[in-house]
Amino acid sequence: MDILKKLENDFLFFDGAMGTLLQQKGLLPGTLPESWNITHPDTITQIHKTYFEAGANVVTTNTFGANPLKTDNTEELVAKAVENAKKAVYAPEQYVALDIGPTGKLLKPLGDLDFENAIKAFSVPIKAGTKAGADLIIIETMNDPYELKAAVIAAKENSDLPIFTTFVLDENGKTMTGCDVKSMVAMLEGLGVCALGVNCSLGADKLKKFIPEIVSFSSLPVIVNPNAGMPVIKDGETFFDSTPDKFLASMLEIAEMGARVLGGCCGTTPEHISKVVSALKDKKPKKIVKKSITAVSSYSKCCVFDKKAVLIGERINPTGKPKLKAALRENNMDYLISEAIGQEEKKADMLDVNVGLPEIDEAEFLERAIKEIQSVTSLPLQIDTSNTVALERAMRVYNGKPLVNSVNGKEESMTCIFPLVKKYGGALIALTLDENGIPETSEGRYEIAKKIVERAEKEGIDRKDIIVDPLCLTVSSDKNAPSITLKAIELIKRGLGVKVSLGISNVSFGLPKRDYINSTFFTLALQNGLDAVIMNPYSEEMIKAYRAYNALVGIDEVCEEYIAFASQQATEVSAVQQKEEMSLEKAILKGLKKEASEITKSLITDTPPLEIVNNYIIPALDKVGDNYEKGISFLPQLLMSAETANVAFDVVKEKISVSESNKGDIIMATVKGDVHDIGKNIVKVILQNYGYRVTDLGKDVPPETVLECVKKKNIKVVGLSALMTTTIPSMENTIKLLKSYDDSIKIVVGGAVLTPEYAKMINADKYAKDAMDTVRFVKEYYKN
Amino acid sequence: MNELYMIHANAHDMKINTNALLRRLKISKPDESMQHLITECINIVYDNANLRAVYRSNKITVDKEKNEIDFGYMKLQSCNLRVNLTGCNEAFVFVATLGVEIDRIIEKYSKVLQTKALICDTVALFLIESFCDYINEFLTGKMKSKARFSPGYGDLSISYQKDIIENLDTARRIGVTLTDSYLMVPTKSVSAIIGVTRRHGYTKKA
Numbered sequence: 001m002d003i004l005k006k007l008e009n010d011f012l013f014f015d016g017a018m019g020t021l022l023q024q025k026g027l028l029p030g031t032l033p034e035s036w037n038i039t040h041p042d043t044i045t046q047i048h049k050t051y052f053e054a055g056a057n058v059v060t061t062n063t064f065g066a067n068p069l070k071t072d073n074t075e076e077l078v079a080k081a082v083e084n085a086k087k088a089v090y091a092p093e094q095y096v097a098l099d100i101g102p103t104g105k106l107l108k109p110l111g112d113l114d115f116e117n118a119i120k121a122f123s124v125p126i127k128a129g130t131k132a133g134a135d136l137i138i139i140e141t142m143n144d145p146y147e148l149k150a151a152v153i154a155a156k157e158n159s160d161l162p163i164f165t166t167f168v169l170d171e172n173g174k175t176m177t178g179c180d181v182k183s184m185v186a187m188l189e190g191l192g193v194c195a196l197g198v199n200c201s202l203g204a205d206k207l208k209k210f211i212p213e214i215v216s217f218s219s220l221p222v223i224v225n226p227n228a229g230m231p232v233i234k235d236g237e238t239f240f241d242s243t244p245d246k247f248l249a250s251m252l253e254i255a256e257m258g259a260r261v262l263g264g265c266c267g268t269t270p271e272h273i274s275k276v277v278s279a280l281k282d283k284k285p286k287k288i289v290k291k292s293i294t295a296v297s298s299y300s301k302c303c304v305f306d307k308k309a310v311l312i313g314e315r316i317n318p319t320g321k322p323k324l325k326a327a328l329r330e331n332n333m334d335y336l337i338s339e340a341i342g343q344e345e346k347k348a349d350m351l352d353v354n355v356g357l358p359e360i361d362e363a364e365f366l367e368r369a370i371k372e373i374q375s376v377t378s379l380p381l382q383i384d385t386s387n388t389v390a391l392e393r394a395m396r397v398y399n400g401k402p403l404v405n406s407v408n409g410k411e412e413s414m415t416c417i418f419p420l421v422k423k424y425g426g427a428l429i430a431l432t433l434d435e436n437g438i439p440e441t442s443e444g445r446y447e448i449a450k451k452i453v454e455r456a457e458k459e460g461i462d463r464k465d466i467i468v469d470p471l472c473l474t475v476s477s478d479k480n481a482p483s484i485t486l487k488a489i490e491l492i493k494r495g496l497g498v499k500v501s502l503g504i505s506n507v508s509f510g511l512p513k514r515d516y517i518n519s520t521f522f523t524l525a526l527q528n529g530l531d532a533v534i535m536n537p538y539s540e541e542m543i544k545a546y547r548a549y550n551a552l553v554g555i556d557e558v559c560e561e562y563i564a565f566a567s568q569q570a571t572e573v574s575a576v577q578q579k580e581e582m583s584l585e586k587a588i589l590k591g592l593k594k595e596a597s598e599i600t601k602s603l604i605t606d607t608p609p610l611e612i613v614n615n616y617i618i619p620a621l622d623k624v625g626d627n628y629e630k631g632i633s634f635l636p637q638l639l640m641s642a643e644t645a646n647v648a649f650d651v652v653k654e655k656i657s658v659s660e661s662n663k664g665d666i667i668m669a670t671v672k673g674d675v676h677d678i679g680k681n682i683v684k685v686i687l688q689n690y691g692y693r694v695t696d697l698g699k700d701v702p703p704e705t706v707l708e709c710v711k712k713k714n715i716k717v718v719g720l721s722a723l724m725t726t727t728i729p730s731m732e733n734t735i736k737l738l739k740s741y742d743d744s745i746k747i748v749v750g751g752a753v754l755t756p757e758y759a760k761m762i763n764a765d766k767y768a769k770d771a772m773d774t775v776r777f778v779k780e781y782y783k784n
Numbered sequence: 785m786n787e788l789y790m791i792h793a794n795a796h797d798m799k800i801n802t803n804a805l806l807r808r809l810k811i812s813k814p815d816e817s818m819q820h821l822i823t824e825c826i827n828i829v830y831d832n833a834n835l836r837a838v839y840r841s842n843k844i845t846v847d848k849e850k851n852e853i854d855f856g857y858m859k860l861q862s863c864n865l866r867v868n869l870t871g872c873n874e875a876f877v878f879v880a881t882l883g884v885e886i887d888r889i890i891e892k893y894s895k896v897l898q899t900k901a902l903i904c905d906t907v908a909l910f911l912i913e914s915f916c917d918y919i920n921e922f923l924t925g926k927m928k929s930k931a932r933f934s935p936g937y938g939d940l941s942i943s944y945q946k947d948i949i950e951n952l953d954t955a956r957r958i959g960v961t962l963t964d965s966y967l968m969v970p971t972k973s974v975s976a977i978i979g980v981t982r983r984h985g986y987t988k989k990a
Contacts, residue, residue: 029856029857029951030857030858030951102955102956104955104961105955105961105962105963106884106961106963106969106970109891110884110887110888110891110969110970111961111963111969112963112964112965112969141956143955143956143959168956171792176834176883176884176958176959177884177959178883178884178885178888200956334895334896337895337896338896341892341896375888375891375892376891376892376895376896377892590815590817591817591818591899592817634809634810634811635809635810635902636809636810636811636818636821636899636902636903637811637818639898639899639902640817640818640821640899642898643897643898643899673963673964673965673967674965674967675963675967675969675971676967676971677894678890678894678898678901678902678905681894681895681898681901682894682898682901682902685898723967724942724965724966724967725936725942726942726965726966726967727965730965
């Protein structure tokens with residue numbers, strides 16, 4: 001019988017540990033277990049057979065560590081492993097699962113493994129195992145949702161076998177990378193795996209408390225393959241579990257909770273499995289209830305569309321934002337990053353990311369923007385683009401289940417977007433417009449929504465993943481526009497049972513004090529059942545309306561959130577009132593950002609911008625720099641002042657062009673192999689303070705990328721940093737490459753392990769001991 | 785892998801020496817706002833650290849000629865380590881980490897609030913150091929032991945990180961992995977060897 005068919009009605013039993021049994025058979029510590037596939041094939045077959053005899057339906061191949069990042073002859077190891085396992089099959093309903101374990105590397109940005117390279121690495125055993133005749137793929141012991149996503153994509157792209165996946169939870173119910181159950185489940189269901197669950201790490205008795213959450217959130221068969229227990233020392237005491245009988249007791253409870261695929265991990269033996277099978281083989285598993293939960297996720301946060309409306313921050317969108325446009329044109333990620341962090345602080349639940357500008361390569365930029373933003377915020381992202389190439393690249397590298405903005409009723413849109421959602425997973429914003437434009441009636445918009453939902457379901461996308469946006473036209477040009485939208489919200493929710501979202505701001509277009517209109521319309525829409533809103537989290541009127549509404553309708557139980565919000569507003573007001581007499585210089589010296597911003601704002605009303613820079617900011621900075629050089633103040637104070645000066649600069653920059661304020665350009669990079677760039681970022685902020693424009697290439701930067709940037713921007717000053725002795729050769733290579741291209745390029749180097757002598761040896765022009773030293777070097781360069 | 789043991793600890797049980805922290809940050813007299821910032825950073829790091837370690841202990845044999853120490857499951861070559869282990873018949877090898885969230889936080893702040901990044905980074909260094917002291921104390925107790933020794937010290941090649949990481953199964957047990965340039969990630973992780981002298985016949989497994 002087909003394994004998925006069997007899974008529809010029955011329990012499925014996986015085997016237990018392989019490693020434990022191999023050790024009993026004489027595998028020496030330090031020997032690669034997978035090597036026995038070739039040297040001891042009969043032993044491996046025998047172990048599989050013992051598990052089948054114990055009653056397991058599925059044995060997992062001895063390929064946990066077989067991937068090209070760990071083993072040289074991956075294909076051969078995997079092919080042999082599948083062959084050995086297949087030899088053990090002696091009855092119907094016995095299946096061979098190709099075992100895929102983690103790479104043992106951490107993915108970028110925290111580690112050095114590139115996402116695409118992870119997909120490539122997983123593809124090798126998947127191709128080999130599929131070719132050798134495995135019946136299914138089990139991707140197991142995963143800690144990082146990003147790595148798990150890479151493995152699932154590799155499986156989808158290289159095999160048609162059913163995909164089962166399990167991840168690892170610690171006692172806090174999270175993976176070691178901080179991902180919770182809901183986020184994992186949302187992502188995996190989106191990717192379309194056949195079964196999901198947990199394995200390893202904890203014994204069955206400790207793992208069981210997390211099973212109800214998985215079962216209640218997922219509509220898929222749930223897998224539970226716990227350890228037999230591990231020696232863990234806590235508060236000086238050692239805990240051990242568990243005997244086959246204890247294991248059985250917990251596994252019975254787990255089955256009762258609704259898990260349907262049961263087996264074991266480290267330390268479990270055929271005896272453990274046999275006990276479980278004997279107790280359950282004549283029983284039927286609990287029925288799987290299909291859930292209609294709308295959810296999107298990041299690497300650690302799951303956003304569920306429930307009673308409380310979801311706030312989607314709209315600030316990362318160039319429409320009407322000249323500063324963001326300029327940042328995009330300059331390929332400057334810092335602005336996007338600060339917008340992301342700012343909106344998170346303002347308590348947005350999700351962030352919209354739109355970087356569409358005619359003059360930039362949107363596909364490339366959007367992919368980069370997604371990677372950068374997800375490295376600084378844990379909020380789930382809404383990928384906002386009409387460019388399908390850009391959309392696919394962004395969905396692929398997104399770490400979680402994204403919200404896609406948007407599909408509409410046009411044939412072309414549905415044909416392009418649905419397959420991407422099917423492949424990478426995601427929820428979709430569906431706009432109620434089609435080839436004939438936006439219908440003027442609520443009913444017309446409902447019909448388009450219905451068409452999209454039905455078509456999506458035909459393509460295998462559940463309606464829970466469709467969030468309809470019934471669109472809102474401006475009230476100043478049509479007085480009925482808002483009520484048409486409000487009625488459409490009701491119709492769509494009632495008629496289709498889907499979630500509804502709105503981009504609010506359009507309603508007030510052309511009117512003064514737009515927030516007044518927006519916030520009242522928002523309240524009305526909430527009253528009609530709105531589930532999500534794309535809005536400006538900095539808008540006080542909107543947030544006031546939202547908090548007050550939630551309190552009034554009982555969503556904010558005991559008004560806790562409202563009170564927290566209101567009392568914060570009160571403290572901010574009194575802090576402003578209490579402000580002492582303060583000069584800009586004093587604010588910068590003391591690192592008081594809010595004050596610096598306010599003083600600059602009031603100065604700029606009657607002082608020319610450049611005068612503020614030259615007469616106020618620069619002298620203050622010089623004083624800070626001087627204090628630092630003299631040892632009166634130290635790096636933390638220098639940095640605080642630098643950050644504060646940047647706040648003042650930001651105010652000034654609104655009045656003067658970038659070119660006016662730019663004293664010169666420098667490219668900065670942390671060299672290939674180094675994944676830590678705090679030092680480089682410190683130097684960067686100080687350089688920016690002194691008016692230099694820094695093109696920051698980030699960390700782990702290959703020499704070719706630096707050269708490419710030098711050529712493209714025609715910048716002749718480059719700063720490189722290296723943290724480790726092992727990456728200095730990489731710095732040396734970068735210098736070699738740059739100097740061979742153009743000997744006049746000046747290179748300044750720094751970093752923990754460097755010395756002036758070493759810098760000379762690798763042919764750098766300057767060793768900078770700290771940030772101020774770099775400033776002096778760059779100043780000198782541009783003086784000449 | 786039965787001989788691998790794990791230690792979990794709560795960051796708030798680890799002491800922090802604020803004076804030493806200020807010295808390391810080179811702040812002599814923090815004003816109110818700096819003091820506030822430092823307290824905030826200490827809280828951020830302590831609340832987000834996930835302290836875990838994995839260790840194993842084995843008898844060691846030393847080949848003086850070759851400067852080679854055999855741990856049973858791996859062999860390391862180093863004159864400095866051999867000297868450090870003089871008189872020891874056993875060694876603990878451990879890897880400890882603060883977890884990946886601390887890296888994320890420092891990464892985030894280093895892009896927007898460099899002062900916070902710098903202070904959090906320094907606090908995290910202090911915390912992993914105190915966690916190592918805690919582990920050291922826990923493992924060796926009143927036994928006669930040597931100072932902790934790590935790859936990268938003296939002539940003990942940093943490339944031995946690979947042997948330690950693999951033999952302690954750290955990726956699976958505590959989430960510590962190695963980059964191609966032998967940097968441990970999460971970056972606030974430490975690997976170390978502690979030589980001890982046990983009386984013959986006495987084996988206390990913690």
